[in-house]
Amino acid sequence: MSVSLGNAFIKNFLGHAPDWYKIAIISFLIVNPIVFFMIDPFTAGWLLVIEFIFTLAMALKCYPLQPGGLLAIEAVAIGMTSAEQVKHELVANIEVLLLLVFMVAGIYFMKQLLLFIFTKILITIKNKALLSVAFCVTAAFLSAFLDALTVIAVIISVAIGFYSIYHKVASGKSQNTSHDHTSDEHLEELTRDDLENYRSFLRSLLMHSGVGTALGGVMTMVGEPQNLIIADQASWQFGEFIIRMLPVTLPVFICGLITCYMVEKLKWFDYGTELPVHVRKILEDFEEEERKKRTNLDKAKLIIQAFIAVWLIVGLALHLAAVGLIGLSVIILATAFCGVIEEHAMGKAFEEALPFTALLAVFFAIVAVIIDQQLFKPIIEAVLLLEGSQQTTMFYIANAVLSMVSDNVFVGTVYINEVKTALLEGTITRDQFDLLAVAINTGTNLPSVATPNGQAAFLFLLTSALAPLIRLSYGRMVYMALPYTIVLSIIGFLGIAFLLNPMTQMFYDLGWISHSIAEITTNSVSSGH
Known part of the structure; x- marks a missing residue:
């Protein structure tokens, strides 16, 4: 059955995504410039973040790279951020990109083991x-x-x-x-x-x-x-x-x-x-x-x-090289000594990682908007007014709730950038920063098992060819994850509230961890943060 040229454009747009989803994305693209120019850039920025989280939450309807990428391109085009700021974010997080490109591909060649x-x-x-x-x-x-x-x-x-x-x-x-x-x-x-x-x-x-x-x-x-992003911002080594x-x-x-x-x-x-x-x-x-x-x-x-x-x-344990470079060494060693030296055979190893690497680049474009429009500044300032364990537990809860419906890499990146800015501006001490970094990391990783939206591994399982064979649906996955969601979230909260500060101080006293404010400030200034 032939279709008109106009209908062909509509059918090709976002492929097999439902019509209501396509209409929603088109509506977003139309509304954003109107809000940005006629109402308020700050409001438009928050609207963009909510729309992007929507694309992550609807990942089963359409892979977020395309709709999220369109939103990011529009954000740069209308001036919410600049291409230079996006590039800066990518350069600042190059180790994460290398991790995805080389480490995932490297492990592909160890699948036999x-x-x-x-x-x-x-x-x-x-x-x-x-x-x-x-x-x-x-x-x-x-x-x-x-x-x-x-x-x-x-x-x-x-x-x-x-x-x-x-x-x-x-x-x-x-x-x-x-x-x-x-x-x-x-x-x-x-x-x-x-x-x-x-x-x-x-x-x-x-x-x-x-x-x-x-x-x-x-x-x-x-x-x-997101762990690597947090570790990089905190200048923490593997141990x-x-x-x-x-x-x-x-x-x-x-x-x-x-x-x-x-x-x-x-x-x-x-x-x-x-x-x-x-x-x-x-x-x-x-x-x-x-x-x-x-x-x-x-x-x-x-x-x-x-x-x-x-x-x-x-x-990795001795931090002998950047994580991505260690992954590259794994590719070289595994292919050289296991007989996989043809270019086309090696290409398959990169198929799993590159789509998510591209999506991560879109994450950083949205992060650039958040930074330029200072979207999270009021929230961060309000939370930082709290004291002691209240501060860390609120960060844990904020990351947990958002990570349940959105991607935890995106959430972790946004919050650690804001906390790092507060450190460099002198709003918080180095000790506070370290505790908040732990709260952000655990908050994005643990409660996110609640839904496939939060954990990339769960989403990968749900969209695999195996899921329909073993009758694993979205609802069943959420139901089966429920006991883990409850236990991991509560124990994580209790650890943040009652164990984090005392045990961290004990590790300081034992000499297992140490850091200086001058070191992180110097590193940040030299890297252009």
Whole structure:
């Protein structure tokens, strides 16, 4: 059926997004200049921020890069900010961009090792509660040193592989025949029951793993992109970042694992389904066949990737180079010693990271508007009037609420920039800044597990090919995340309110952390902040 040229433009605009969504974005683009020129730039700036958060919240309707990018382009065009200010923000956060470009791609070449680890865990541990804790802990550990998106992508690969293996056998086909694992029409009723239980089993493991990436990601400066931004603004190195976060992250980690175990044992919130016996037998037989087929070439690759993983951890812990450059070294080592040297084969590694890298550049354009229009200044000034733990807890709550509906990288970037400005202007002391930085980091990382909007790893899981296969919808994900949301948010709040200041002072007394106001001021002036 042919369409008119006018309708063709409308259909092409934002692709398959719903018509109401397209109308909303067009309305935003029309209203913004009117408000900016005829009412007030400050009001227009806040309107832009709300519109951008809307695009993040509606990420399942349309990837935020395109609508958010249009809003950012318009903001520069009408004078809310300048292209030079956007460039300044990008240059100031170059380490984060390098992290996404090179580290995510580098871990792509270590997928064999990660797949091997998660497969062994799934086959070896037969107790479901312990298996869930093992997946959660492994995801947390890997996310502390690697990118959370890559870790969840590996777990998704494992789950899709095992799902298709069982689905093919249950459909009466051999492993060597082609099969569509998205269709259930060849399954018998008894097999369908096993399949539904298997879907529930995989759903719970993936949710535990997703929460694990948040538990581990909050602990280190490379766990999430906003962590690196916060660490850079605070001039914290790898070890100091871990120690400063410890008063909050350690109790949260312990309580998170207890929650993981309890929801499995009590079978609450759609957890607790065991792996069906028939399914386990099929998976064990398949794993045994794969083990027999593993050649010396495959074993050599696993050994090399294990050594590279050790280098990665040591390089990050000792801060031997910028995080992105360590990621680049991982790409070089993994490809050189594992035989991947063709250009087209390497290109696939960058596919996962670059869309989000582009989106992050749009984040910084919106941040440039916030800075130029001083949008958050009244809020920050009001909160800074509070004293002691009230100040840090309010920052934690403010970041938590916004991170539940928006992207935590954007939220963290906005707040740490405002707090850094307050430090440089002498409004707060260095000690206050350090405490607020911890509150911002934990506030953006922990309560954001509430919805897929806040955590990139959750959103990646929800939009993956696996989600419809295991019947993981947006509502079910929010429901299954609820016990974690409650526990992580409350324990994080209590850690900020009662443990942060005393334990930080203890670390100072022990000489584990130290810093000078002069150092951060000098660094900031020399870098042009």
